[in-house]
Amino acid sequence: MGVLKRTVLQLNASYEPMSVISARRALTLITKGVALVQVATGIQVYPGIYLPSVIRLRNYRSYPRRMQQVTRKNIFLRDGFRCMYCGARSPKVMLELEHIVPRCRGGKNVWENLVAGCHECNQKKRDRTPEEAGMTLIHRPLPQTIHTSSHILKQMGAEVKEWQTYLWQDSDGDRRYQYVN
Numbered sequence: 001m002g003v004l005k006r007t008v009l010q011l012n013a014s015y016e017p018m019s020v021i022s023a024r025r026a027l028t029l030i031t032k033g034v035a036l037v038q039v040a041t042g043i044q045v046y047p048g049i050y051l052p053s054v055i056r057l058r059n060y061r062s063y064p065r066r067m068q069q070v071t072r073k074n075i076f077l078r079d080g081f082r083c084m085y086c087g088a089r090s091p092k093v094m095l096e097l098e099h100i101v102p103r104c105r106g107g108k109n110v111w112e113n114l115v116a117g118c119h120e121c122n123q124k125k126r127d128r129t130p131e132e133a134g135m136t137l138i139h140r141p142l143p144q145t146i147h148t149s150s151h152i153l154k155q156m157g158a159e160v161k162e163w164q165t166y167l168w169q170d171s172d173g174d175r176r177y178q179y180v181n
Contacts, residue, residue: 009162
């Protein structure tokens with residue numbers, strides 16, 4: 001991956017995580033004086049200039065809390081990259097989007113009707129509901145809330161050590177998403 005295609009966590013002036021942006025965009029914001037480097041990597045992009053891992057805006061920006069879009073990637077992030085029927089995790093299995101209520105029966109592409117499913121479970125279920133197929137979901141899919149964007153941002157940064165200080169944590173310090181039945 002090219003250095004400028006790496007991702008950078010963008011914080012508001014209040015240290016609130018706003019988004020994940022490209023390193024190219026982060027360097028542009030820094031060069032224009034709009035942002036400061038909060039955490040740098042050890043990668044030099046120019047003599048004396050290091051690639052940022054986390055940047056912070058100089059001035060607070062009010063921005064609307066956008067509800068996260070229903071996409072394959074966001075559903076997989078929400079479900080922890082595992083099949084919601086058998087629990088198999090990616091990359092051991094190829095995941096697919098699974099409609100709980102099949103599209104042929106009027107099932108919509110909404111948060112509450114989509115889950116990650118492996119190919120085998122998807123084939124077993126076919127165009128039936130989980131109850132009709134004799135299958136149970138490990139967890140019911142969580143609906144979209146005002147916290148969906150924060151959760152997906154947290155999932156995107158789960159593997160980046162430098163971002164952990166700035167991402168939301170559960171009260172017990174666990175950064176992994178916990179389903180509530």
